[in-house]
Amino acid sequence: MKRNTHRSRHTCGLAVGTVLLAMGLPAAPAYSATPAPRIDLMVLVVSDGGPATGALTAELDGEGTPYTEIDLTESGRPVIDQAFLADTVNGVPRAKFQAVVLPNDNPFPAGSTEMAALAAYEKTYAIPQVDAYTYARPQVGLQPAATSGYSGSVDGLKAQVTAAGLGAGPFGYLNHSVPFENNSPAVSESYAFLSQPTAGADFTSYVEAPIPGRTGNGTLVGEYRHDGRRELVVTFAYNRYQEQFKLLARGIVDWMTQNVRLGASRNYFAVHVDDVFAGDDRWDTTLNCTPGDVDCPPGQGVEDSIRMTPADVANAVAWEKARGFTLDLAYNGGGSVEYRENHNGADQLADALTAARNDFRWVNHTYDHAYLGCEQNVAVVPWKCATNPDGSTKYVSQAEISQEISANDQWVRSIQLPVSSDELITGEHSGMRLLPQQPQDNPYLAPALTANKIGWLGADMSRDPEQRPVGGALTVARYPINIFYNAGHVAEQVDEYNWIYTSRAQGGSGLCDDLPNTTCLPAPLSTATGYSGHIVPLETQVALGHVLGNDPRPHFIHQSNLTEDRIGYPVLDGVLDQYRTLYAPSAPLVNLRMKDIGAELRDRDAWRAAVKSGQVTAYRIGDSVTVRAPAGVAVTATMPSGTRQVLDGGATAFGQAYAGSVSGWVSPQPGHDAVALTLAPAPARALAPHSRSASSAERATTPPAPRTPVPAGVARPVPYSAERR
Template sequence: MTSSVLLFPAGAAHAADPRIDLKVLVVSDGGSSVSAIEEQLQAEGVPHRTVDLNDANRPVINKAFLEDTVSGAPRAKYQAVVLPNADPFTEAAEMTALADFEKRFGIRQVDAYVYPNAAVGMNAPGFAGALDGTTAALSATGISGPFRYLKGPVRFDDNSPTVPESYAYLASPLPDNAAQGTRFEPYLTATAQGQTGTLAGVYTHDGRSEMVLTFAYNFNQWQFRTIAHGIVSWLTKGVHLGHNRNYFAVHVDDIFLPDSRWSTQHNCTPGEDCPAGVTTPDIRMTSADVTQAVNWQNQNGFTLDMVYNGAGSDEAVAQNGSDPLTTSMVSNRARFRWVNHTYEHPYLGCKQDTSVVPWRCETDAAGNVQYVSKTEIKDQITKNLSWGRGKGLSLGADELVTGEHSGLKILPQQPDDNPGLGPALNETGVKWTASDASRGKAQRPVGNALTVPRHPMSVYFNTATKQEMADEYNWIYTSRADGGSGICEDNPATVTCIQPLDQTTGYDSHIVPVDARITLSHIVTNDPRPHYVHQSNLTEDRILYPMLDRILADYRAAFAGNATLVNPRMSALGAELERQVTWRNAMNNVTAYVKSGEVTVQRPSGVAVPITVPEGTRDCSGLLGCLLGGPAYGVQYAGERSAYTGTSVLLDLPAGAMG
């Protein structure tokens, strides 16, 4: 079963008008720059086909590959082209065929990384070298055009003082020549060693338009991440399949519970891996910390998700007769979102044998793993849900975070899910259960529920002060010779050894900028997975706030107000991740094309199609169509309109949208 999605500007359709398929052609040499653009297309869900120039069996880029005739009308098989450079082919005929194709159908081209020269409308470079730490600037044309979601400054990474990270050429454009029809529009410029030049711009010539980029980059570098969506928007003229948002949600686990504290003397955590007899004071929020959380949210326009365990409150009341933390949290309950974290936070996987380090699963005489029962799992879910409802918390009954993401498989000790977990989730109505994205980013089913992988942030559950954070960080990331655990020495493929941090300044000077950069890399890749921390990080030194302040400041310094952070609750993030996965699995098998200004999409049954169109597009699906103007289509974000649709819609594009 398919359905059609029609988008049309004013004007009559003609049978012989060309058809342009909504798919991007990526010609790759395996380099990091062209691969970064390909990854961006994948992240946004833009259909594309990649031709690997290193593949001896690749198709030849000729007229038959690029176009044909359908129902008597010429068809362009691709709406845009990405090349590693201005002419990557060994056979001149391929570039000629591609240029003719682009001219005939008005197809745009991006040159992922080029050396400035006259062939791309530029003079020879006045500067060649690293731009690490440089801030480039978008032109007014760029900000009003494809980069309308940015404020203007584009910061180049400088993550290591000893390693060049961002090699670039700065060059000036050649003068425009109206007689020859050539023009160069600079978009991104920078200054280095007294030389100012262009890093990105559009060269119009021979009836073609190509965006030229003169700096090297990869998908994870901030300078690319900020401009990546604008590249896609320019390539596709703002009309493409796909959906892009910048998501950021922060879950604060263990609300009402105390957390164990890292022992700076013994380099361990009591109850986790400390020898018998080693103790430290527990960490638990106070009522003053709740006031600070409310004030911080108000100042920053950002809502935290409080992931709570009711037993922590009940135990405090039983011991002391009252609990100021509970009183303050409940009186401010409407200021936060709330998520069920089980009543007591028990481990819900296999029964743990903690007589050894690391722990192992208990087994019976026959060697069978012994698991926590389905009944106990259900009891922990329902008892905490009832506790929260009794306090008037705004809960999603279909959301769950188990303690330590337990019940789910954890390698190497527990290679399978607790067989009672799925049935317990089914019987308690849980549809979304959290998992640890550092152990697996993929969403997967558990019973009738789906996992919502969460990114851990580098503010550890067992720390409440900056000194504790720096001490534990040093233990993990320094060599044995420097007093560390040597984990970095034993696992060089995944962990890099560092020089020991100053325990007074190391958190602010090193940990915050490093983890903020990692978190931002999730935010700006259309990744709806939430991040998680713990209540211990909101008390004493309140170490979470410097981290969040840095993340928000860096984001808001680059992105305009039309691209605000999207911060929904866990169930919505899980649903978006599910929708993304479903679409990405189907997108390259969907037929979609523009013809006579109309866009037709034929979708498989059950697949919601994401459509992005320019601001000003109207939804004409009602009975009167657009006779009375029609409402705006979809949701505004980043200066565009976009939405997923599972039904037929009729949209009116603004004049000149596909020009």
């Protein structure tokens, strides 16, 4: 048995905060005895080791929702019986789980006592069940797909959320469309059973698609209500990485928890633009390197700087206003000072950016964009760390690092840009470990950050993904968008892309031959069509995948990508356009600055550590929910709209509205160890079926669900191919 957390009685020595919630439940519980039962806010996941239950546990992990996992493939696992599912605490009957996830509608042997125990438990306490991936068959309220529907590949399918799924349904945060991925013509990625409900079944379809070769639509996700029980029936295969799952995952969790749960999920998008006020060296399409940078041997080529213009600033401001989106500009003040020195004191770019100061957010990117790790020996390619006479690594000093930080901060304040002095992104994320040259942080970096009161330090997601302390700062990993800093024109971007991603046999560098997990292009891209036809859709889909994954980490490009051909915008537009096609206005993109992203990551880490160590308990009794967590750990929760936090002398709204519910972080009021929340009454929804279905005892004796097919693209993610979109 794998546990994301465990229920425990806290000793008197453990400092706890208590969250009390009074609420009207969205569904009327079947349990009618007195006293009202206690229902723990914990999900039971019964897994067969397949990708569907794996995807759901990944979603619960990402949201911070506690669960207990039982792996049916493990010997010696706990037996699921009445004692495992329920007991009594202080004279109050307790249901230990608020929802049950099964790999299919009945993964146990025929006549299983475990399935009978689950059915009785769900009926007694009104506990919803999710069938993670199952056949369409009468046991789940659907006609057999083999005789009246369709079973097979649904790669590229355009499914739709029904009217019942939208509005007050579990998928009301979506616009309507649920596209299924089709990344490779050579790999089967998704498999589904499409059929309609059986006659007389109390079945509501939430997501459906046309049945190939037949008239009408078939169900992919729907709710089957029978004998006082509710099942969410999912009839398509998926893994945690696929877009169709990411779109529907929130709704599945909302449905199973009835929008009363620990944890939260939102869609985030932030974009940093590095090197503002400075210039970026240009790629040389003949030399296949960047004169002036470390990839070109000294003396080769002619340096050519790419730098924004006032017209680019006006375009960026207009773009932000049209898109309702704010860019974060990472600035190097030394770039402007140097430019003025070489242009009789004039810098029209700096003047334009200063005039538009309030249209952007600003982040310290160091004064001169100096490399702050080891001192670089650039006489060789690739460069190496310089060494001291004793052979030890020679590092940039603490004084130099501190000067780069403080000089930039002083300069930007002299022109009155609105900055937050505790945010920093070093040039090339330097100072932090970089393999293979520098396997550890510059030891002078941490004390320099502390001395300059830096609280948040940008890091490269590909090198340093997990948040960690560096001196007094916490890192904020950033996703690089694969649009190059040294390209201002489309032709330069495509030429460098071809050099990196084509094999030696195709005339490329061969880096893709040598690097693990890197796929070479079958042939060089066309400079005329390769950018719009391959690079833009590929980078759009990669970034959108991060956005749909409840991941607040920012993305970054460079100022060179906002000038000349302005090659950065097509990718940003692609993400925003696709998002608005997929999501309803109730689920807007959350666009945070770096320090707020860092705080979100910090709070999530503390919450998850408390959950996994069993220091969080939560339960509902009637109209109240109680959550206990260690002192100093904020509680994250998702609750129905209208929830209010009761404070001394009044009340205030809890959380923020998002995707049809409210969610946020809550801590005890100072001087209190409890926080009380009151929810607006919600209309009760009867669980009695409209027609007679098999009883729980009858269903428990039916044959288990057949093993559903799992295509290769579900068992193993299929690399995205732009040509297939």
